[in-house]
Amino acid sequence: MTPQIYLFILLSISSCFGCFFCQSILPKIEEDIEKLKADFNSSQSDVAEGGSIFTERLKSWTEATEKKIILSQIISMYLKMFDNIGPATSKLHVKNIHNALHTLNNSLTESFKKVKDLMELAKLPMNDKKIQRKAVNELFPTLQKLLLDHPTTHVKRKRSQNQKRKCKC
Numbered sequence: 001m002t003p004q005i006y007l008f009i010l011l012s013i014s015s016c017f018g019c020f021f022c023q024s025i026l027p028k029i030e031e032d033i034e035k036l037k038a039d040f041n042s043s044q045s046d047v048a049e050g051g052s053i054f055t056e057r058l059k060s061w062t063e064a065t066e067k068k069i070i071l072s073q074i075i076s077m078y079l080k081m082f083d084n085i086g087p088a089t090s091k092l093h094v095k096n097i098h099n100a101l102h103t104l105n106n107s108l109t110e111s112f113k114k115v116k117d118l119m120e121l122a123k124l125p126m127n128d129k130k131i132q133r134k135a136v137n138e139l140f141p142t143l144q145k146l147l148l149d150h151p152t153t154h155v156k157r158k159r160s161q162n163q164k165r166k167c168k169c
Contacts, residue, residue, distance in 0.1 A: 029100055032093035039091070072108035073115050075101055 037043065054074050061070045082098045105112075125131055 025100055032096045035093040068111040069114050072111035075105045079105060
C-alpha cells in the first residue's frame with residue numbers, strides 16, 4: 001500500500017474521532033509507516049496487483065457512524081497482522097504503530113460490537129424452523145422500526161416543501 005492509502009485510512013479514522021488524536025500522532029505515524037513499508041518491501045510491483053484491500057471498501061461507507069463500523073473491522077485486521085509479523089514487532093516504529101492502532105481500537109469497541117452483531121446475523125440458520133418462527137414473530141416490529149427511523153425521501157421532500165411554502169416572510 002502507498003503512504004497515501006495509509007494516510008487516507010488514518011484521516012478517515014480521524015474524521016470519526018476528532019482531530020486532536022490524529023494531529024498529534026499523524027506525522028510520527030506517517031514516518032513509522034514509511035519505515036514499516038521498507039521492512040516489508042512494499043514498493044514491489046506485486047503490491048499493486050488486485051487493487052487495494054481496504055480503501056475501496058471505505059468508499060461506500062459515507063456516514064460517520066457507518067465508517068466507524070467498517071474502520072473498527074479494518075483496525076482489528078491490522079492488529080491481527082501485527083500479531084502475526086513476528087520479530088519485526090520488537091522494532092520501535094512497529095511498536096508505535098501497534099500502540100496507535102490499539103488506542104484507536106479501544107475507541108471503536110462499540111462499533112466492533114456492531115460488526116460482531118452483523119457476523120452473528122450472517123451465521124443464523126434461516127432454514128431452521130425455530131429461527132423462522134422467531135423471525136416471523138419479529139417481522140412487524142422490525143419493519144416498523146425501519147420505516148419509522150428511515151422515512152422515504154419523498155415524504156421528507158414533501159414536508160420540507162410545505163414548510164417553505166408556509167413561510168412567506
